[in-house]
Amino acid sequence: MIRAYPVTAIRATAVVISTIIGVGVLSFPKIAAEAADSGAPLVTLAAVGIAFAGLVILAVLVRRYPKENIMQFGGRLIGKRVARCFNLLLILFFATSTGLSLREFGEVVIEVLLPETPIKFTIMVLLLITVISCRCTVIKFSYVHSFYLPSIVAISFVMFFASLKNYDTVNLMPIIGNHPDGFWKGAMSIAALFQSAFVLCLLIPYMRNPNKIVASTIWGVGISGIIFLLIVVSSISTFGAEETKHLKFPTLEAARSATIPDGALERLDGIFIIVWVISVFTTLFSTYYFSVAASKETFGLRDHRLISSFLLPYVFIVSLLPRDVFILTSTGVPIYRFGLLLTIGYPALLLLISTFRGHRRITDASNA
Amino acid sequence: MLRTLKGFLVFVVLVPTMVSVLTGCWDKLEIEDRALILAMAVDKASPEEQVDEHVTHVKPIKSLQGKMIRLTVQIAVPGRVPLGPGESSGAGEGASNLPVWVVKVFGYTIDDALNTLQQQIADPRTLIHLRVIVVSEEVAKSGLGDVNDYFRRNPQVRRSTWLLISDREAAPFMDVAPPLERVPALYLLAMLQKANDMGKFPADFVGEFWSSESKLGQEGYLPFVSIRQKENILLKGLAYFKDSKMVGHTNALEIGVFMGIMGYNPGGYSPLVEVPDIGVVILNVLRRDTKRQIKMIDGEPHVFLNIKMETSIDEVLSEATIDSESKLKKVEEEFRHTSYDAFENLIRRTQKVNSDIFGFGELIRAHERSYWNEHVKSESDWERLYGELPITTTVKVVVRRIGLTE
């Protein structure tokens, strides 16, 4: 039979971008505005920088072991038991993150699209699709991301340009903001949105050219960073930092006020919400897939399809646990911060050890 | 369960039926089953006509005693507006055949009134197509904060809704039925949209108003309207606010003055100027170019406005002809004087009531960060400071065209 298509560098980039653009996109301008007023774009830039550093470390690390994934060579580098701990933590974190993202998504849908529908139903539907889709192989996984990528990127740019005429540059000044007290806290919270791209470490055994993964990561984070910047700029310059702090979903409001001239298309937010559902799906798909694939490696199981069905109850329960929006944020923030630490710290640690051991570039024969 | 054919049938036939009938469709509400509220008018209710239906409370609340508002809504009636082209319904018919239904309710707050409304009409109300809200001057003067709160929280309300302040009562606006449009609320909307397009009023949707109100260094403003001859709506001026309370209004030409200070285009106002030696000339302002600068002098911010206007001559009264450069220059000079006076006048008036609708505060906040952080901690600080802000204006006028004849 005809061979399957290995993951190319462009597809890896697509995975990174569509994973990063997810639920957080809707409300992060508020976090940025609360952190530094009109310095929100700078906060976002800082966040992109942090995420960049973390993900590039990961990419460099993974490039050294192109035939294995992080579970396997982690065990080799720091001992099987310690690695197992870390792996379990990672799995737990990503599964929980899927649940929390689902809940946030459900909240938005309830608020904006379907007020009367019980949130369980909305969440369950998306979770079911994710679970069914996670039964695929890694290559098909990359297909899905590269297919949905153009719509996600296109809609961000369209939204930005369509709302240009509402912009007031005064709102963007001063660049560092009047009271940037929470600058780094805000940057960390936003950087936490980028860490779902951790999933790229699964891609490398299937890549056509594993060396290119670092370049893919750089491009991926770069383009997502640009999109995040555009979104936060559009939000702040349309409303001003103060109003953004009052809005729960600034991006949505900015999309609503974007109109094609002469009111040819009103309420563009309908289209925006549609495409946003796709981007949420791709993010959930990635994080859930990571939990499933990582479980398969850590527990030494034969294939991941059954695990996909088994993780469903856990994720569903997590998504329903927070009682209201405030608890969601207050528990979510520490969990995400912890995750950030984990997803940047663990690869950094492994990289250090790997450098000490003198493992440089590829050829696993010499790294055995 | 699936062993027998019967079991199979049960599974395959009954379950989908159950799914489609019992579970889903919580949110399904057909468009013709909704009461589409297209426009709303908010007035203070006079004590005689107040009616408390006790829809949201059992015992009256002490703090709200006597403070009822009257809400008049325009609901679209499905079926009266035909799909496709047809005669406009207003022509020759009385109000009874309007495609909208005007209902009046009372309540202590907006939500209270809307709930009372729902108690009286059959279809579930929906605000997704609410395009115009008219508030009376009385209510505006006592503060729009409470009115705004309901609309800001509700996800159905668009930020592109127009909020208007009416000089007397707001309710008659709901009955206005000009022959140009089938649905009256849409006439109101069209009027404002086209005013915006023609340069008669800036794009000041309720969303803009809310943003301005949130900002520390700027106050909001809203269109000030009035009814003429039962069917026409006059854009009387601009109502300016301080802390969501209305503190004054301008007249019609001063909207143009305001747009001049802000630099909004296109220009749509035609000032009438009396030029010595020539007579009365009406100019049309085509474009405005405004530069606003902040300079710190002795640690205090000074605002420098440089307004340049391009105009054309629309009408000249009297026998005078404009046939030379010098005559044109006279016109320009005279208009420069008049407009300078108008700009200064408007700015001083707003300074007197501490309402910075021009956004100078935001400009200072943006460019002079240290000064702002030190002196302005809340909205009231800037309101106070604005009253003493030195603002210097320079005006330049150019007449580009004089029309087809001299």
Add this chain to the structure above:
Amino acid sequence: MRNWLHKYKSYKQRTSVPIPDRILDHYRDELIDIRLPVTISHLRTILGENDDFEVREFRVFGRYDAAVVFLSTMADLERINEQILKPLMFSDNNARDQGTEDYLKLNDVMNNYLNVALAVKTNELGLILEGIMIGKVVLVIDGNEEALVVGCRKVEKRAIEQPQTEQVLRGPREGFIELLDTNLNLLRGRLRTTDMRVKISPIGARTKSKVAVCYLEGVANPKLVQETLRRISKIDTDGILDSGYIEQFIEDHPLSPFPQVQNTERPDKTAAALLEGRVAILVDGSPFALIVPALFSQFYQTVDDYTERFLMGSFVRLIRLMALIFSLIFPSLYVSVISYNPELLPTDFAVAVAGGRAGVPFPAVLEVLIIEISMEVLREATIRLPQLIGGALSVVGVLVVGQAAVSAGFASPITIVIIAVTTIGSFATPAYNGAISLRMLRFPLIILAGILGLYGVMVGLILIANHLLFLESFGAPYLYPIVPGNWEAMKDTLIRGPLWWLNKRPSYLQSYDGNRLPSDDAKPDSARPLQFSDKEETNRD
């Protein structure tokens, strides 16, 4: 339910019990007798019950006993007379053979006297019986161990005409017919290269239809050819009456609504597919050729795109693609906007739509479903009717029934417009099997839109898109080239790039000869310039 699952599993594993052809299996290994009367009576015993079974006994050259055995309904009697009986009974030949032998050798007859093109010697009874059933004629001469099976079939066929289901504006108007030989003739006529290979074998235990697998050696990947042959050889069933049966046996995902094998009645389309490196399967008795592997792009590409110039071709293709997408999502978008999110409509239109729907008793979902189902029934009905009535009915039906429904008050005019546009859009899809799958998928989308509004439509679309992304046809990803992201192939996907730009074959076929056109730095061979004079002798056919 369990039974069905069990059958599906064993079908997927392709293990099956062989189906017998009782008589043939019984006599398969026997040989015929050397004596003529014994052979004849044996054959009569086996096949004598058929009233069209004929045995014509005669004498060769007036001296030797012989017989021809055939089925009078299948064999061409003219040719038997002319090509077998005449030369063998011709009295002139009597003089030539003054041989002293008592028996006439079959070899002599074959070499010297019979003027038939297809003749096979055999002594196996099984082959003889098979031959008679196919329509061949068996010549038995006394004293020979072997008999001669001569191909003299009478063929009834229809004329070659434009295929009904694939009409084009500009392009050849030939279509395949039911006879495999004619079809192969048409195909070979377009690919006169020695690289073209045709492998024929019979499948179907009782129909014994001839199946031909065609490919271009050196262009098609041998693994693809092998896989195709393997899958076909595993087909073990009673009868193959149409290529559609073969399609259902060899496809990868039988449960998917999307077809993974393309079918066409046009020889030019088949030839183009072979040139790309695909494999074509033709069956005797069916005018439809199968082409594997087949992808999503088959749904909106036609011959017209290539015969017209590229700007026109690209434009029309884009319109077709839009029509395809519309036919899938329009009704569900309408339902979700009307029932769940009327804020997406402009205000004056929203009020008017509310007016249009005011008298309708059903919710939008039910209304749309009722009209959609009626349209489907109407469409099925028009297929059965002859062209004269059918053509008018479809147009009139949509308009009149729709209008009547509106006047009766149980549909709103906008619904009728949406459904009509959808129906017309689905007609624009060139591939019928693709059009059906999209038509089918419309209904779950409408129901999802009725349950969850716009969110439901998105969920449905994501499900469909994911299914398409995971689908494969003979190993090639279904949404190629959008998904594995091949720039070369994208030149022919949404737009139709000019022919001088399309110089590579699709990479999913992994053919050995990737270049269609010579590469840019190839130089013309100056030793053999093209000749155009009319005096030169060139290889004209």
